[in-house]
Amino acid sequence: MKHGMDSARIVTQGTDWLATLSPNARQVRESGIVEIFNAGRELDDLIPLWVGEGTQPTPxxxxxxxxxxxxxxxxxxxxxxxxxxxxxxxxxxxxxxxxxxxxxxxxxxxxxxxxxxxxxxxxxxxxxxxxxxxxxxxxxxxxxxxxxxxxxxxxxxxxxxxxxxxxxxxxxxxxxxxxxxxxxxxxxxxxxxxxxxxxxxxxxxxxxxxxxxxxxxxxxxxxxxxxxxxxxxxxxxxxxxxxxxxxxxxxxxxxxxxxxxxxxxxxxxxxxxxxxxxxxxxxxxxxxxxxxxxxxxxEGDDFVQQTIAMCRRGRDLCVERLGRINRVIAGVPEGAFYYFFAVDGETDSRDLAFRLLKETSVGLAPGTAFGPGGERFLRLCFAADYDKLDEALGRLEKALR
Ligand SMILES: Cc1ncc(COP(=O)(O)O)c(C=O)c1O
Known part of the structure; x- marks a missing residue:
């Protein structure tokens, strides 16, 4: 309390410290992808398809x-x-x-x-x-x-x-x-x-x-x-x-x-x-x-070609398995490695992603995270090990029928 620094610290602690932050930092929102990822990353039997990465380690x-x-x-x-x-x-x-x-x-x-x-x-x-x-x-x-x-x-x-x-x-x-x-x-x-x-x-x-x-x-x-x-x-x-x-x-x-x-x-x-x-x-x-x-x-071209081939197989599997569910509405992705789909009758994708996580232990990112236009959708990263993806799609099929 003797020094200016100490009293400044005490005053800050006694007030709303959020108000002391820069307005730019304060207005930043938590990523809706990270939110669900943090909520479920420790789940038993989890198949995580919510983040934008494959299952292979660096070659x-x-x-x-x-x-x-x-x-x-x-x-x-x-x-x-x-x-x-x-x-x-x-x-x-x-x-x-x-x-x-x-x-x-x-x-x-x-x-x-x-x-x-x-x-x-x-x-x-x-x-x-x-x-x-x-x-x-x-x-x-x-x-x-x-x-x-x-x-x-x-x-x-x-x-x-x-x-x-x-x-x-x-x-x-x-x-x-x-x-x-x-x-x-x-x-x-x-x-x-x-x-x-x-x-x-x-x-x-x-x-x-x-x-x-x-x-x-x-x-x-x-x-x-x-x-x-x-x-x-x-x-x-x-x-x-x-x-x-x-x-x-x-x-x-x-x-x-x-x-x-x-x-x-x-x-x-x-x-x-x-x-x-x-x-x-x-x-x-x-x-x-x-x-x-x-x-x-x-030296990485062969690896990149294998990655593209793996993603193509993953994409085709999603189109075949989820695409044939009557309630699922989606296009066929032309690029990147995400299947972005809406489920008829579901309007809140955040709620749906958390429900599916609880029921199936499949981790998906809610479309609400991606701003206007995405609210009804869920994002699934298909750059995954084929058997794991197959297993995840089986669980989703059961839950969404
Ligand atoms: C569209 C887009 N841009 C940029 C990035 C950033 O990638 P990184 O920071 O891993 O290099 C990502 C990662 O998911 C992405 O999806």
């Missing part, structure tokens, strides 16, 4: 590369933008995937796809700015905008009973003088929608005309089921001067969700600013993780 050749690098002493601070060999490996990988070359100077290594989203929001959004977001969408995106004081404006996609589509007119009508960016996730989590080239071109033309940024979340780019090398990307059509930032991740393709490493592709003119933001957020990604992801890029 040994990537683990070995990380261990070898760590043993070789790569445990020090390193380049903020990413080590040059990884940026070059990403440049080669992306240039092969897309219609236009992606120079290494456009590539920035980040501590996950999530961090790439947060850095992009920090880069583009300030208090009161708006970001138009196509929904239903992964909840972290709108919360990242809010943490930066910005206002996410969700534009729901149309669902016609068989699939999801974006009406570019609706998207563009949501733009106001305060809009700074359009957030487009394709292939989409949770819907599995893949945005076609024509829609991307319409959006890009509009963004050019109005000086808007496009944040293209393409973390599921390779997870498409039509045999293409990748989903159509804004990087196929953007010029170096376009205000396009791709956010991306090593999590999904190479079974590396727990590692926390991703990347951004952005105009090189932003380089110093992005580097500064990385410096003041995390000061970069561990060197040995970067060495391992360079190996994932150059």
């Amino acid at each position: 040994a050749f990537i683990q070995d590369a990380a261990i070898a690098s760590m043993r070789a002493g790569k445990t020090f601070y390193t380049y903020q933008r990413g080590i040059p060999p990884l940026r070059q490996a990403l440049s080669d990988y992306l240039s092969d995937l897309y219609a236009k070359p992606v120079p290494a100077e456009n590539v920035f290594v980040t501590g996950s796809g999530m961090q790439a989203i947060m850095l992009t929001c920090q880069l583009l959004l300030g208090a009161g700015d708006e970001m138009v977001v196509v929904s239903p969408v992964w909840p972290n995106i709108v919360e990242a905008a809010k943490i930066n004081g910005a206002v996410p404006v969700c534009v729901p996609m149309d669902f016609d009973g068989e699939g999801w589509s974006i009406d570019p007119e609706k998207l563009l009508a949501a733009v106001t003088p305060r809009t700074r960016a359009l957030f487009i996730n394709s292939p989409g989590n949770p819907t599995g929608v893949v945005i076609d080239r024509e829609t991307q071109s319409t959006i890009l033309d509009f963004a050019r005309e109005h000086g808007l940024w496009i944040i293209a979340d393409e973390v599921y780019a390779k997870l498409v089921y039509n045999g293409a090398k990748a989903a159509p990307s804004f990087l196929d059509i953007a010029t170096p001067d376009d205000r396009v930032i791709q956010v991306n991740s090593f999590s999904k393709n190479w079974a590396m969700t727990g590692w926390r490493i991703g990347w951004m592709v952005a105009p090189p003119a932003l380089g110093q600013t992005i580097e500064n933001l990385i410096q003041y957020n995390t000061s970069g990604v561990a060197h040995f993780m970067q060495d391992a992801t360079a190996v994932a890029l150059t």
Whole structure:
């Protein structure tokens, strides 16, 4: 009590301490995916299909590369933008995937796809700015905008009973003088929608005309089921001067969700600013993780192809087993690894997900977590071991008939 610090602490404790937090932090909501995951993760006999990851651990050749690098002493601070060999490996990988070359100077290594989203929001959004977001969408995106004081404006996609589509007119009508960016996730989590080239071109033309940024979340780019090398990307059509930032991740393709490493592709003119933001957020990604992801890029194609084949089998099993239940309404996902389905007669998906968890011990994410348009739906991640998925679908079939 003698010192100012002590009395400040006592005063804070005696009042509503929440009121002392930043308004931006206070308004952030718990993720509806994490809520149910936390409620049920310890259940006996649980089959967890609620989170966006497969059941396979990171393949040994990537683990070995990380261990070898760590043993070789790569445990020090390193380049903020990413080590040059990884940026070059990403440049080669992306240039092969897309219609236009992606120079290494456009590539920035980040501590996950999530961090790439947060850095992009920090880069583009300030208090009161708006970001138009196509929904239903992964909840972290709108919360990242809010943490930066910005206002996410969700534009729901149309669902016609068989699939999801974006009406570019609706998207563009949501733009106001305060809009700074359009957030487009394709292939989409949770819907599995893949945005076609024509829609991307319409959006890009509009963004050019109005000086808007496009944040293209393409973390599921390779997870498409039509045999293409990748989903159509804004990087196929953007010029170096376009205000396009791709956010991306090593999590999904190479079974590396727990590692926390991703990347951004952005105009090189932003380089110093992005580097500064990385410096003041995390000061970069561990060197040995970067060495391992360079190996994932150059030697991981067989593994990625196996992952796609496993996801396709999982998707087809969901379509066959759940799709034939009269009450289940869903499209066939064209990309990503989620089956997003509504159940006729059920309107509160949070309530339904908790009920199904109790009755079947199958963990699903409620569509209420994914914003406007998703409320009636449940999300099931089908990147799972085939027998486990089969077992989960059997339990769900019984409960939903
Ligand atoms: C659409 C979307 N973007 C970004 C991410 C971030 O992935 P990570 O932070 O694991 O790299 C996810 C993860 O689920 C996602 O679904």
